[in-house]
Ligand code: 0L1
């Protein structure tokens with residue numbers, strides 16, 4: 571299935587410039603469907619692909635992909651019913667235990683995710699959870715810092731997809747593990763903010779099994795005419811709802827079997 575793109579090339583470039591401005595200069599914009607109410611998911615992905623093309627042309631390196639909105643908690647929190655995907659570049663990566671600046675972010679929030687590192691290239695359509703597991707080199711715990719650029723969090727799926735699934739920063743850490751050693755459905759996760767538990771969950775919250783989210787991502791990539799290359803770092807989606815952070819906050823995400831990932835937020 572190919573995506574249904576209805577916007578002209580000119581409109582896609584215009585919307586991409588709007589999203590790129592909001593992302594790189596950290597300001598909020600109205601959701602894109604206010605001006606383009608007929609925008610489709612295909613249009614959202616066309617804007618996202620144009621954003622990826624521009625970032626790569628500016629020297630950013632594509633390091634992987636992310637599945638988003640993959641848990642009921644996230645879908646309810648955001649009022650949407652279908653998952654999404656976004657791309658990840660080297661400029662978004664932050665080291666474990668680092669201080670992450672919020673000056674270049676709009677509405678930063680954090681979520682705990684299982685990340686997969688692939689040893690084989692995967693192509694959809696019809697990619698399955700078992701194919702994902704066979705193509706996985708190892709998994710590791712990660713925290714995604716998402717940053718919706720839309721004013722007052724008023725958005726819809728088409729606008730979020732155009733905004734690259736709110737991707738902003740990500741931190742991988744903890745212990746890398748082979749998938750054969752784990753039951754990836756039952757991993758417990760606890761998130762602490764400033765030493766207090768703020769949210770917790772189990773990895774089955776992600777489409778019943780995080781590898782399902784990676785299969786879904788590969789199948790959406792196929793709709794876009796793309797594959798998931800060997801070596802990719804792929805985040806499978808937030809296990810719990812996202813938690814807002816501000817300067818001064820410190821976050822520790824403790825994952826059963828996978829260790830923990832920590833970071834703090836500064837001005
Ligand atoms: O990573 C994700 O689950 C994408 C979330 C997109 C919507 C939001 O900003 O929360």
Ligand code: MG
Pocket residue numbers: 636637638639681683714716807808
């Ligand atoms: Mg996420």
